[in-house]
Amino acid sequence: xxxxxxxxxxGALGPPPDADRPAVTLRGVTRRFPRARAAPVTALxxxxxxxxxxxxxxxxxxxxxxxxxxxxxxxGLQQPDLGELAADPAALMPQRDLLLPWLDALDxxxxxxxxxxxxxxxxxxxxxxxxxxxxxxxFEHARPDQLSGGMRQRVAFARTLLxxxxxxxxxxxxxxxxAITRIExxxxxxxxxxxxxxxxxxxxxxVEEAIVLADRVLVLSxxxxxxxxxxxxxxxxxxxxxxxxxxxxxxxxLEALR
Amino acid sequence: MTTPAPAVVEPSDEEPGRVDARGPSxxxxxxVVLARVRRVLxxxxxxxxxxxxxxxxxxxxxxxxxxxxxxxxxxxxxxxxLGSVNPLILPPPSAIARxxxxxxxxxxxxxxxxxGEALGGIGLALxxxxxxxxxxxxxxxxxxxxxxxxxxxQAIPLVLVAPLLSAWLGFGLAPxxxxxxxxxxxPILVATLDGLAATDPDLVKLVRTLGAxxxxxxxxxxxxxxxxxxxxxxxxxxxxxxxxxxxxxxxxASRGLGLLVEQxxxxxxxxRAAAAVTLLAGxxxxxxxxxxxxxxxxxxxxxxxAR
Numbered sequence: 001x002x003x004x005x006x007x008x009x010x011g012a013l014g015p016p017p018d019a020d021r022p023a024v025t026l027r028g029v030t031r032r033f034p035r036a037r038a039a040p041v042t043a044l045x046x047x048x049x050x051x052x053x054x055x056x057x058x059x060x061x062x063x064x065x066x067x068x069x070x071x072x073x074x075x076g077l078q079q080p081d082l083g084e085l086a087a088d089p090a091a092l093m094p095q096r097d098l099l100l101p102w103l104d105a106l107d108x109x110x111x112x113x114x115x116x117x118x119x120x121x122x123x124x125x126x127x128x129x130x131x132x133x134x135x136x137x138x139f140e141h142a143r144p145d146q147l148s149g150g151m152r153q154r155v156a157f158a159r160t161l162l163x164x165x166x167x168x169x170x171x172x173x174x175x176x177x178x179a180i181t182r183i184e185x186x187x188x189x190x191x192x193x194x195x196x197x198x199x200x201x202x203x204x205x206x207v208e209e210a211i212v213l214a215d216r217v218l219v220l221s222x223x224x225x226x227x228x229x230x231x232x233x234x235x236x237x238x239x240x241x242x243x244x245x246x247x248x249x250x251x252x253x254l255e256a257l258r
Numbered sequence: 259m260t261t262p263a264p265a266v267v268e269p270s271d272e273e274p275g276r277v278d279a280r281g282p283s284x285x286x287x288x289x290v291v292l293a294r295v296r297r298v299l300x301x302x303x304x305x306x307x308x309x310x311x312x313x314x315x316x317x318x319x320x321x322x323x324x325x326x327x328x329x330x331x332x333x334x335x336x337x338x339x340l341g342s343v344n345p346l347i348l349p350p351p352s353a354i355a356r357x358x359x360x361x362x363x364x365x366x367x368x369x370x371x372x373x374g375e376a377l378g379g380i381g382l383a384l385x386x387x388x389x390x391x392x393x394x395x396x397x398x399x400x401x402x403x404x405x406x407x408x409x410x411x412q413a414i415p416l417v418l419v420a421p422l423l424s425a426w427l428g429f430g431l432a433p434x435x436x437x438x439x440x441x442x443x444x445p446i447l448v449a450t451l452d453g454l455a456a457t458d459p460d461l462v463k464l465v466r467t468l469g470a471x472x473x474x475x476x477x478x479x480x481x482x483x484x485x486x487x488x489x490x491x492x493x494x495x496x497x498x499x500x501x502x503x504x505x506x507x508x509x510x511a512s513r514g515l516g517l518l519v520e521q522x523x524x525x526x527x528x529x530r531a532a533a534a535v536t537l538l539a540g541x542x543x544x545x546x547x548x549x550x551x552x553x554x555x556x557x558x559x560x561x562x563x564a565r
Contacts, residue, residue: 075467091467098464101559102482112468115478143559163468 023167023199024051024074024090029083031069042224043069046083049218049227053166056193056200058210060257061220067203070225071169074201088199090167095175097156099144105131105155106140112163130158134192150181154188167199175205183241186212190238207253211246212239219256229256349529357533364518365530369537371514375431375503379438380495386439387446388488395454395480412444416505424510434506434514441502442495446488453487454480486560489553496545500538 029047032040043066051057059067072078075090091112099108107114109131110123118126131140134154144152153173160168173189174182186209193200193213204210210217211233219229231253235245331351337343338350345353358365394401416437423433457480465475507516515534522531554561 077463077467092464094460094464096460098458098461100461100479100482102485102557111465111478115465115468115470115474145559159468 022050023053023055024049024087024201025085026050026073026080027084029073029080029085031066031073031078032081044073044080045224045226047225047227048083051167051199051201053199054197055216056202056214058202058204058214058217059220060204060207060210060217060253061225062222062257063205064223065220066223066225067220068171070220071171071201071203074167075169088167089165090169090201091160091163091165092169092171093156093160093173095172097144097149097152099152099155099159101144104141104143105136105147105151108144108155109158109162111159116164127158127162130162131155133195134158135188148181149177150185153177153185157189157192161196161198167201170200170202172204173202174209182206182209187238189213194237207250207257208241208246211235211249211253212241217249217253219253229253231256346526346528349532353529354532354536357527357529358536361530361533365515365533365537368513368515368518368534369541372500372503372507372516372538373541375434375506375514376438376496376499378431379435379503380442380492380499382435383439383442383446383495383499384488384492387443387491388450391447391450391454391484392476392481394451395476408444408447411440414440416441416502420505420509423506429510429512433509434503434511437506438499438502441498445494445498446491449487449491449494450484451487453484456487457483485557486553489549489557493546493549496549497542500542500545504538 026047026049029044030042031044032042034040047070049057059070061067069078071092073080073085074087075092076087077092100111103111106124106127107120110118110127113123113126114120128140131137134157136151136154136158139147139151142151144155147155157173160170174185177185190213200213202210202213207217211231214233217231217233218227219231220226221228231249233249235243235249239246334348335350335352338345338348349357390404394404419440420433420437423436427433427436461479461483462475465479470478503514504516504519507514508520509516511517515538519531519534522528522534
């Protein structure tokens with residue numbers, strides 16, 4: 001297990017010592033949830049996957065395919081019932097922004113730094129630098145209720161980045177936003193990850209989002225979730241949503257989802 | 259190859275209550291309050307409320323309750339003057355006002371005693387209630403052990419306990435503080451516990467994934483979440499506390515508005531007794547309003563949640 005990186009190094013995150021080992025490895029992972037007076041539900045069955053360092057992998061699948069379970073396993077919030085799982089420290093960004101309403105953007109973004117023992121001014125300084133990079137300059141002192149949904153999601157992303165964990169698990173990060181804001185934030189995230197490369201596991205319902213952002217798209221089957229297809233996305237960035245290659249890939253992924 | 263995303267204001271959020279675009283000024287809660295006041299006053303129709311319009315509407319807002327009070331007082335005065343009731347039983351407002359003025363020295367010196375007892379008792383109740391709320395929140399068995407006792411304690415008739423406490427603890431400050439704590443502790447405790455329990459579990463889970471200990475999750479998420487509850491409890495408690503202090507004095511004291519009233523009534527100085535009660539009522543309003551102001555000032559995000 002790679003030790004947790006100093007959050008202060010988040011700006012220039014160098015590769016961890018054993019850079020040849022993948023960031024996340026699942027081998028034959030199965031996860032079941034027991035039910036009262038009924039057979040257990042199998043959320044994930046025999047899932048194997050490997051995610052390289054700084055690779056962006058999108059996971060698409062129908063509702064109930066165990067996508068969120070997969071992320072929680074990688075983040076260590078759940079344990080697999082069968083199989084092996086090894087992952088670098090991972091931070092979860094849920095669909096709801098879950099910002100603390102009494103803190104301003106700086107304090108919210110720097111929450112993990114503060115929890116790790118840094119002083120408030122130090123955490124705020126670090127957050128300020130990142131919020132600036134993420135296009136939130138001028139909104140550092142706004143509370144969540146004073147920010148739009150898209151801005152809140154960006155602050156939540158900053159908070160996830162500043163946790164200093166090398167792996168980011170994004171659980172439908174833009175699912176609660178309107179279509180226009182969503183497209184805007186997808187471009188923004190692609191951009192942010194170009195400048196701050198991380199290992200990313202992105203769970204989404206949106207096939208287009210998956211292809212625009214990811215290096216690789218995995219398709220999970222209906223429950224019990226299994227990896228049924230895998231599409232490498234060898235397109236240059238920034239990607240055009242309407243380019244023939246992307247549209248062709250989208251058709252193929254949608255076909256696999258059926 | 260790519261340029262940084264500009265700090266755009268999302269188009270869907272162009273509503274008058276928002277203050278995003280005002281940038282650094284959002285550090286103080288005043289713009290939020292003002293924006294909200296404006297929106298309420300204008301019914302959200304116009305975006306340029308003049309300062310005079312705001313001041314004028316404040317005046318209108320204050321006039322309505324003041325007018326009601328004036329009308330009620332006038333009816334009362336007329337009712338007594340028409341000889342419908344003996345002014346020694348129900349003194350007219352004019353007599354009460356005269357007493358407030360004539361007895362101002364006497365009233366004030368006794369008022370400070372009662373106010374001190376009430377405030378001191380609330381302070382003690384706050385400390386005890388917040389401490390116990392935290393402990394109960396962490397320990398289910400403590401909750402099971404203590405909660406029934408506390409609920410039972412609220413059913414004890416105070417008129418029964420107050421003289422006993424005076425007999426037990428003497429005629430000084432102690433029995434008054436005991437009664438005030440007894441009546442104001444419970445509302446603060448219950449509201450605080452509710453606030454702690456009402457914390458979004460996803461928020462707690464999130465800070466735990468960010469590495470928070472159980473204690474950090476309490477201090478950074480649950481405790482701030484309970485603060486509006488603390489204020490709600492305190493607002494209820496101040497009113498109870500004044501009644502408690504008054505009752506404590508009534509049951510045996512050397513000073514205080516309760517004693518003043520107790521002595522005034524047998525001497526048929528009912529206007530003076532009513533003046534003392536008026537003072538107490540005014541103080542209750544002041545404390546209640548002050549707490550509301552303090553809450554808006556200290557917890558500005560609760561305003562945003564309410565709109």
